[in-house]
Amino acid sequence: MKRVEGMGQRATNHLSDDELVRRAKGGDLTAFDALVARHYERVFALAFHLLGNADDAADATQEAFLKAFERLSQFRGDAAFSTWLYRITVNVCHDWHRRRQPVPFSQLSDEEGEAVSWAEATEPDPEEEWQRRERREAVQKVLQQLPDDFRQVLILCDLQGLTYAEAAKVLGVPEGTVKSRLHRARHAFKDLWERWHRERMASPKRPKGGEQR
Numbered sequence: 001m002k003r004v005e006g007m008g009q010r011a012t013n014h015l016s017d018d019e020l021v022r023r024a025k026g027g028d029l030t031a032f033d034a035l036v037a038r039h040y041e042r043v044f045a046l047a048f049h050l051l052g053n054a055d056d057a058a059d060a061t062q063e064a065f066l067k068a069f070e071r072l073s074q075f076r077g078d079a080a081f082s083t084w085l086y087r088i089t090v091n092v093c094h095d096w097h098r099r100r101q102p103v104p105f106s107q108l109s110d111e112e113g114e115a116v117s118w119a120e121a122t123e124p125d126p127e128e129e130w131q132r133r134e135r136r137e138a139v140q141k142v143l144q145q146l147p148d149d150f151r152q153v154l155i156l157c158d159l160q161g162l163t164y165a166e167a168a169k170v171l172g173v174p175e176g177t178v179k180s181r182l183h184r185a186r187h188a189f190k191d192l193w194e195r196w197h198r199e200r201m202a203s204p205k206r207p208k209g210g211e212q213r
Contacts, residue, residue: 150185
């Protein structure tokens with residue numbers, strides 16, 4: 001892509017994604033920089049939840065934006081730019097997981113019934129800070145034990161706040177598949193979360209502050 005003189009960041013703040021994409025396709029790198037700045041935090045958050053590691057997430061985020069830049073000419077505008085970018089990010093993270101050989105997960109729950117709000121597990125704990133940190137780390141560990149399909153749909157719908165239709169476009173599957181997959185993923189997360197809680201309750205409690213053993 002040939003560099004052309006672009007507008008400053010302030011001048012691009014009011015522009016829509018579509019307009020920034022149009023300018024970036026024309027060679028305005030400032031416009032693409034504006035797209036990166038606008039979407040970086042959400043892309044990084046998506047990568048972090050998918051990979052469970054900040055360093056890997058930072059590298060995956062950089063790779064996702066690089067791929068988006070390289071494929072920008074292929075973006076037709078059929079979906080929102082953010083949806084297209086999330087799909088690239090999900091695919092990048094999927095490749096990272098394949099290289100890392102994640103822990104297999106075999107105990108899936110197909111039970112029918114009321115959907116479980118797994119995200120409640122991330123609510124602040126009223127106890128000490130180390131317990132809140134432990135809880136957040138446990139959520140990430142549980143997420144990493146889920147199959148890619150389950151982890152992706154949970155993060156997109158319950159953490160990123162995408163609608164079923166938006167998640168379907170990101171994942172390239174029918175909307176009905178997103179709904180059924182999300183139902184099963186919530187139950188799978190609940191099973192693993194309850195197992196973690198039982199193991200935590202059965203293990204010796206850590207001493208607080210300056211308490212002696």
